[in-house]
Amino acid sequence: MEGTLRKGGKMKISVVENVLKANDAVAHENRRRLEAAGVRALNMMSAPGSGKTTLLHETIATLQNDLRFAVLVGDLQTTRDAERLGDLDAQVTQINTGRGCHLDATQVTQGLETLDLEGLDFLIIENVGNMVCPAGFDLGEHLRVILLSVPEGDDKVAKYPTLFRPADVILLTKVDLLGILDFDVSRVEEDLSHINTRAPLLRISSKTGEGMDAWLNWLRGQKVRS
Amino acid sequence: MHEMAIAVSLYDQVCRAVEAEGEIRVEEVEVRVGDLQLVVPEAFEAAWDAVCQGTGLEGSRLKIVEVPPRARCRGCDEEFRPEVDFYLCPQCGEADVDILEGREIILSSLTAERVEG
Ligand SMILES: Nc1nc2c(ncn2[C@@H]2O[C@H](COP(=O)(O)OP(=O)(O)OP(=O)(O)O)[C@@H](O)[C@H]2O)c(=O)[nH]1
Ligand SMILES: [Mg+2]
Ligand SMILES: [Zn+2]
Numbered sequence: 191m192e193g194t195l196r197k198g199g200k201m202k203i204s205v206v207e208n209v210l211k212a213n214d215a216v217a218h219e220n221r222r223r224l225e226a227a228g229v230r231a232l233n234m235m236s237a238p239g240s241g242k243t244t245l246l247h248e249t250i251a252t253l254q255n256d257l258r259f260a261v262l263v264g265d266l267q268t269t270r271d272a273e274r275l276g277d278l279d280a281q282v283t284q285i286n287t288g289r290g291c292h293l294d295a296t297q298v299t300q301g302l303e304t305l306d307l308e309g310l311d312f313l314i315i316e317n318v319g320n321m322v323c324p325a326g327f328d329l330g331e332h333l334r335v336i337l338l339s340v341p342e343g344d345d346k347v348a349k350y351p352t353l354f355r356p357a358d359v360i361l362l363t364k365v366d367l368l369g370i371l372d373f374d375v376s377r378v379e380e381d382l383s384h385i386n387t388r389a390p391l392l393r394i395s396s397k398t399g400e401g402m403d404a405w406l407n408w409l410r411g412q413k414v415r416s
Numbered sequence: 417m418h419e420m421a422i423a424v425s426l427y428d429q430v431c432r433a434v435e436a437e438g439e440i441r442v443e444e445v446e447v448r449v450g451d452l453q454l455v456v457p458e459a460f461e462a463a464w465d466a467v468c469q470g471t472g473l474e475g476s477r478l479k480i481v482e483v484p485p486r487a488r489c490r491g492c493d494e495e496f497r498p499e500v501d502f503y504l505c506p507q508c509g510e511a512d513v514d515i516l517e518g519r520e521i522i523l524s525s526l527t528a529e530r531v532e533g
Contacts, residue, residue: 201440202527205433209425209447209521292418323418326453326519351501352452355513384504388490388512 213327216295220302220330227307228414229260231315233329235353236337237346238319241363243271244396245337245405246314247278252406254279257413258309262301263316264293271316281305292323295330311413321350333358333412336389340367344374347381354382357389359408366395419455422521423463429523430473437528441472444527446479450518451500455480485518 208214224231234242243263250259260281263271272284283304285297298315305313315331317324336357338346341364347354354360362378375393382391392408394401430445445464449455457480464478487498494507495516503511 199529200443200527201437201530202525203433203437204525205429205523206525207429207433207523209422209429209523212425212428290421292421294421322454326418327421348501351503352454355503382511384502384511386503386512387510 210326213295216299217328217330220295220298221332223302224307224313224330224332227310228416229307229310229313230333230412230414231313231329231331232333232335232412233315233317233324233331234335234337235317235321235324236319236339237321237342240319240337240339240342241396242316242319242337243274245361245363245394246316247275248396248399248402249406249409250275250278250280252402253409257311257410260305260307260310260313261316262293262298262305262313264297264318266290266318287318291318291320292327293317293329294327298329312409321346321353325353325356335359335361337361337363338378339364340371340373344377347378347385351381351385354389355386357386359405360386360389360391361405362391362393364395364397365393365400366398418453419459419463420466422453422455423460423467426464426521426523427467427471427473430476430526433523433526434472434528439531440528441531442476442526442528444477444479445473445523446481446525446527448481448483448520448522448524450483450485450520452485452515452518453521454500455521481524483518483520486516487513487518488516489513 236242262283264285264287265271266287269284272282275282283301285301334357336354392401392404394405461478468474485498488495489505490512491510492508494505496506503513
């Protein structure tokens with residue numbers, strides 16, 4: 191839609207174009223490509239250090255005999271997270287965003303170029319640790335996995351609702367620390383009761399293994415049925 | 417922090433719109449910004465100025481129009497206006513919505529002056 195209105199030497203041009211269109215179109219194409227290959231894609235988002243890479247490692251190590259995984263891991267700098275996953279039977283590609291505070295759909299497309307999608311069950315995208323920016327960018331994922339770790343505090347759902355609102359599952363991580371830190375799980379449940387009642391809230395610890403079965407069962411249930 | 421990425425996309429779209437108009441000088445760029453994008457207006461303006469520096473768009477002003485969210489309940493199809501931190505459906509009491517409005521960032525219009533050659 192375009193139109194030009196002239197008044198004296200000035201003119202007003204109506205444009206009406208979605209500024210995020212470029213990203214959305216690329217995300218759509220990523221999703222189509224993953225679906226064609228029968229791959230379910232998960233976008234994992236949280237604050238820095240909530241335990242995304244640790245959980246990914248435990249998850250894939252446990253399931254790798256039954257299910258095929260690939261991982262795209264986003265960080266501003268370093269290939270450390272990819273190296274931590276290097277001993278797994280999974281394709282892992284690190285994406286460095288430089289100064290970028292989030293992954294965008296084009297970076298995921300470039301990541302997909304490095305992966306063989308044939309026979310893959312899950313693509314897990316570990317987004318850049320950040321509670322605000324990643325939530326605004328569709329990557330072409332099917333499901334959003336949001337982590338909140340006990341050391342971050344029980345007020346984070348209330349403070350960052352736009353991260354938790356679109357979650358398909360919410361993982362309360364590092365629950366081995368619940369007895370050490372003052373963290374009231376009922377405050378999280380209370381906040382979620384008006385922000386997101388769809389996503390299950392699962393309590394897990396990658397350190398002790400507590401709650402891992404519920405998470406692994408949820409994940410198994412998301413596999414594309416052939 | 418994502419204001420810079422948004423400013424870069426916006427710049428490309430403004431350039432394309434300007435191209436279609438010939439020799440003009442853009443004074444104001446009006447953008448509708450959904451509240452759920454959590455764009456910080458001052459950061460967006462600063463990013464815009466940085467992106468435009470040294471280009472034909474240098475000196476153009478951003479006019480940011482905030483768009484409040486609108487949602488549809490996935491359970492009962494009720495449409496309502498949630499708050500950024502409150503999505504409870506007034507009809508069925510669940511918080512499980514599709515966002516209809518409030519996530520978009522839209523270049524809506526340009527105010528410009530023809531450059532007299
Ligand atoms: N106590 C405890 N510590 C954990 C647990 N999971 C992870 N950690 C620790 O938390 C720290 C951060 O974990 P990572 O897995 O690197 O977190 P991340 O979310 O991938 O971090 P970024 O990629 O930097 O955003 C590490 O020191 C982990 O050992 C847990 O279940 N319990
Ligand atoms: Mg990590
Ligand atoms: Zn409802």
